[in-house]
Amino acid sequence: xxxxxxxxxxxxxxxxxxxxxxxxxPPKPESEEPVTDFQFPDPSSPLRTRRPAHRVDENYISxxxxxxxxxxxxxxxxxxxxxxxxDMHCLYCTGAYNQQVTNYPFxxxxxWLFFPWHRMMMYFHERILGSLIGDDTFAxxxxxxxxxxxxxxxxxxxxxPFTNHRRxxxxxxKVVDLNYGCEKxxxxxxxxxxQEQIDYNLALMYxxxxxxxxKMELFMGCPLKAGEAGFxxxxxxxxxxPHNTVHKWIGSGTFPGREDMGxxxxxxxxxxxYAHHTNIDRLWEVxxxxxxxxxxxxPDWLDTAFFFHNEKSQLVRIRIRDVLNITKLRYAxxxxxxxxxDRRP
Ligand code: C2O
Numbered sequence: 082x083x084x085x086x087x088x089x090x091x092x093x094x095x096x097x098x099x100x101x102x103x104x105x106x107p108p109k110p111e112s113e114e115p116v117t118d119f120q121f122p123d124p125s126s127p128l129r130t131r132r133p134a135h136r137v138d139e140n141y142i143s144x145x146x147x148x149x150x151x152x153x154x155x156x157x158x159x160x161x162x163x164x165x166x167x168d169m170h171c172l173y174c175t176g177a178y179n180q181q182v183t184n185y186p187f188x189x190x191x192x193w194l195f196f197p198w199h200r201m202m203m204y205f206h207e208r209i210l211g212s213l214i215g216d217d218t219f220a221x222x223x224x225x226x227x228x229x230x231x232x233x234x235x236x237x238x239x240x241x242p243f244t245n246h247r248r249x250x251x252x253x254x255k256v257v258d259l260n261y262g263c264e265k266x267x268x269x270x271x272x273x274x275x276q277e278q279i280d281y282n283l284a285l286m287y288x289x290x291x292x293x294x295x296k297m298e299l300f301m302g303c304p305l306k307a308g309e310a311g312f313x314x315x316x317x318x319x320x321x322x323p324h325n326t327v328h329k330w331i332g333s334g335t336f337p338g339r340e341d342m343g344x345x346x347x348x349x350x351x352x353x354x355y356a357h358h359t360n361i362d363r364l365w366e367v368x369x370x371x372x373x374x375x376x377x378x379x380p381d382w383l384d385t386a387f388f389f390h391n392e393k394s395q396l397v398r399i400r401i402r403d404v405l406n407i408t409k410l411r412y413a414x415x416x417x418x419x420x421x422x423d424r425r426p
Contacts, residue, residue: 085307086386087178087187095175095186097346098338105171105346108158111388111396119399122411129207129220129412131363134235134356136415137222142237148210148219149242149352160390161209167349169202169389174345183308190345191316192305193298193382196365197401199358204410205389205397206355212392220412223359226327227286228420229279232256234331238353245351247333247341259285259323261330266337268329282323286421289318290368297375300368306381319368324361331357363414366407377405 090112097103132141155162172178176186189198203221211219224238225231234253237243256278258271273281294300294317303315316325331353332343341347348354369375377383383402391397404410 083182083307084384084386085305085381086181087173087388088181088184089178089388091179091184092172092177093179095171095177095346097171097175098344101338101346103171103175103346105168105175105177107160107165107168114396116388116396116398119397119403121403121409124409124411126411127218128408129211129218130415131220131223131359131412132415133225133228133231133417134222134237135225135231135233137237141222144214144216144219145210145222145237146242148214148216151213152210153242160394160396161213161392164350165390166206166209167347167354170349170354171346173198173387174348180307189387191314191320192303193301193317194305194385194401195302195317195320196362197385197404198387200362200365200404201387201389201399202349203355203358203362204404204412205391207412209392221359222356223363223414224353224356225360225417226257226259226323226357227282227360227364228417229283231417232279232282234353235356238356243352245341245353247336247347248331248351249334249339252330257282257323257327257330259326261326263329263339268334268339280424283421283424284426285322287424287426289322290364291371291422292425294318294368295372297377300372300375301377304379304382307385319361319364324357327357366414367419 092106094102094104153163157164173189176188178187179185180187189195207221211217224235233256239253256275258278259282261268300317300319302317302320303313305313328348329339329343332339332341338344341351342354384400386398386400389397389399407413
């Protein structure tokens with residue numbers, strides 16, 4: 082058997098959504114760059130503590146603002162630039178690379194690659210931001226949409242540079258619907274009062290992290306392996322909701338894919354993407370704590386490898402086994418009360 086990994090020399094045009102070809106390949110082929118294997122940060126380096134976006138102070142926001150402004154000003158040639166960061170998501174989520182050996186389009190959604198790949202993306206993104214302002218304690222915030230205090234769009238995302246021109250601004254005054262659904266291009270509002278929506282959300286969280294996610298595949302998604310007919314297609318509980326649903330809820334209803342957040346090729350162009358995904362990443366940790374009998378030991382999963390640029394613009398090969406201990410990655414989450422833990426419907 083061989084390791085599941087993208088073949089960097091195959092980068093090609095892909096499909097952003099029905100009828101929309103997109104090209105998000107790096108300007109200089111990555112296959113011509115030297116590759117280094119991932120190394121853990123120095124164990125004595127500071128632990129970056131990710132905090133809920135609704136609780137951060139003006140001092141933190143101005144640091145993040147400065148870092149993001151610099152990142153947005155870098156040229157597209159620079160892999161640390163904001164558009165190149167956003168296009169990492171386009172590359173790995175629209176099938177722009179083919180897999181090694183089988184040549185089947187490589188896609189990290191709808192399978193057990195979902196959590197670890199996004200963890201890597203947040204890890205490198207956070208360290209790049211920190212390095213741009215010379216702050217090795219810098220940590221991304223997380224949008225704690227799973228607890229009542231965090232269920233509205235965090236205020237910091239209503240001001241530049243954290244805004245985005247393609248959003249459903251009618252949702253700014255509402256409690257998020259963690260189960261926001263779309264059929265074709267119509268996404269009806271649930272029409273609940275704020276309190277009813279909060280209760281609805283807490284029950285959904287209980288179901289998708291606790292009662293409905295007792296087995297590995299239910300939560301993590303189906304086991305995608307190299308060479309097995311090319312793909313499996315089964316997203317885990319959290320990936321379907323709140324993950325997909327919050328993406329749609331943020332994106333603008335005047336665009337066919339609810340761009341930017343509503344569709345893979347453009348989602349990471351919205352700064353709120355990163356706060357959405359740090360919360361997803363945090364919930365992976367929460368789930369592991371609640372179901373400590375679920376051990377992920379399959380070598381096919383552990384050895385699956387991806388490529389990212391680090392804060393020194395070096396191309397790094399990183400495996401899933403490298404990202405299973407967040408303390409070794411030198412970051413942590415500020416604890417928030419798990420308001421949904423006792424919300425058995
Ligand atoms: Cu790769 Cu939130 O999507």
